[in-house]
Amino acid sequence: MSNEINHAPEPESTSNPPAASEAVVAPWPTPWLTYVVIGVCTAIFAYLNLAQSTPSFSQVTEILAPSAVSIWTGYYWGLLTSALVHFEIWHFLFNMWWAKDFGKLLEPTMGRLPYLIFLAASAVASGGVELATTMAV
16 A cells, blocks of 8 residues: 555646736725815815805805804804815815825725714814814903
């Protein structure tokens, strides 16, 4: 008796694996939610900087970025909406640049709904910290 095991010969492969230059890479999902947030911020920025002479400007501004006193007295949505408001061009450009880079990494990794919840929670948390540290006059 022999301890050798006979194996059937392996069939020859009819196709070779692709070369490194021919490898197919799955495309990274498009971060649509990130682009929508950037679009909303852009629209708000344009309105705040181009529509200052319109009759509704002060009302829209109070809705989008209510004062600390207004938030303390019931305008709670301001904790969320204030994250979308940027008055200065440098602030707007810097935040949109980072929103794009951050969103391109996190949105495809987390998924859209968890990323949306993360954005909303971050906005409310940062608005809350700002509110807690703001002295209302």
